Amino acid sequence: MKPLFQTSKIALLAVTALLVTMLAACGSNEDTVEETNQGNSGTKDPVTISFVHWRGEDQAVLDVIIDKFEQEHEGIKVETQVFPSDQYQSTVQAKLLDGSVGDVFTSFPGSQFEAIAKAGLFTDLSDSSFVGAFQPSLIKAGQKDGKQLAIPYQLVYNIPIYNVALFEKHGIEVPKDWEGFLAAAEKLKAAGLTPIAFAGADIGPGQFMNPMVMNNAPDEDIFVKLQAGETKLTEDWWVKTLSQFQELNDKGYFQKDALGTKADAANALFIQEKAAILASGSYQLAGNKASNPNLRQKLLAPITVPADQAVFEGIHTTTYMLAVNAKSKHPEEAKQFIEFLSRKDIASEYANGTGQNVTVKDVAYTTEELQAVSEWTAKKTRFQPRFTITNAEVQKAVLSSIQAVLGGTDPQKAAKDAQAIVDQQIGK
Secondary structure, three states: OOOHHHHHHHHHHHHHHHHHHHHHHHHHHHHHHHHHHHHHHOOOOOEEEEEEEOOHHHHHHHHHHHHHHHHHOOOEEEEEEEOOHHHHHHHHHHHHOOOOOOOEEEEOOOHHHHHHHHOOOEOOOOOOHHHHHEOHHHOHHHEEOOEEOOEEEEEEEOOOEEEHHHHHHOOOOOOOOHHHHHHHHHHHHHOOOEEEEOOOOOOHHHHHHHHHHOOOOOOOOHHHHHHOOOOOOOOHHHHHHHHHHHHHHHOOOEOOOHHHOOHHHHHHHHHOOOEEEEOOOHHHHHHHHHHOOOOOEEEOOOOOOOHHHOOOOEEEEEEEEEEEEOOOOOHHHHHHHHHHHOOHHHHHHHHHHHOOEEOEOOOOOOOHHHHHHHHHHHOOEEEOHHHHOOOHHHHHHHHHHHHHHHOOOOHHHHHHHHHHHHHHHHOO
16 A cells, blocks of 8 residues: 555646646647638738829729729739829839839839839839730830830820811811811811810920921931930921921910910810810820710821821820839739739720720720720821930920920020030030
8 A cells, every 4th residue: 555645646746747738738729720810811911012103084994993803812902092194203203212102103104214214113024924915016115125124004196186076067187288287277267266275384295296296307216316416406307396386376276375274274175175176195085075975086197297208197105104113012912913904804994994095915995986096006106206205304305495485485596495405414
């Protein structure tokens, strides 16, 4: 028979062992529960990516598209910030720098693209599979040094819109040369209409300069050569362009105080059918139609030379370039969003919902306006000259010379003043 104290000691050891086993089991069970909960919720927290752009008029359509994206990608949320286009050009680069804004962002071609590329804020998308969804000839504006840094999403024609019904009513055919353009404008003015609604205070010079210069300087590298010091604004090609702006203004073919008119006011003149031509571009067609469902619209470009000397029929731009911020903390999720936008069904939904032609292959256009724009794919057009100016100060000087002429400055002096700024910028 064992002593009582030995029995108690054995019992105490047994109880201790049981408690250790129970605690270990409990700890193991908690670990299992924690692992299970992580498995149920996913090993990664939901990711929110920022998408910044300038097209507020597209946001209702984009909201629907983003909702579809989020349903297909449950771990990704998209927050959107929209800025006015002029503010976007001047501020977006600074917002991209710390990576907290603009995981996906849009860029204008030309000087903004060059500045952002120089700052190293584009992610190279060259090897991304979605690049193959786009028409190769239409995404060149997003390329630099052999890399696809951004994907142009929109195909725009930067040429005036005209009111088909007003042209028919007054027996006017689309002009084929400068004399015909002036004659059409005179006939519209005699009928009590504003021939050309021109937003001289903001977008007008930057838009209308493109078709005005396209045949005066048919060399597609004319502004590249300007920045290289190989040509000057004081030469005939630009002085003639400024003189033709002056002619339109002096003959009263723009509305009164064209230099002080902003885009919304110019658009209103056209929408209300008080003006027969709107000096903007195809991007405005859908908005015009939404404001005036009875409006019949097509595109025309002023031909500033005799018809047999015309090289180009119009201007196209590939813009609204989609990009991934090189500072982004979520680059893969950002690429998934661009891949989603590049799907033919989604691109078609965007195009027909916003009234914008796109660069994605094989998209079907269902609206009258988009089908009218599609006719221009068979015409001889050149890339927007303004966006070949990669120096922002040079671009500003070029546009300011147009505004100076509208304000009464002699075209030769306006050209000389602008060239002085160009010389400063290029170190001449």
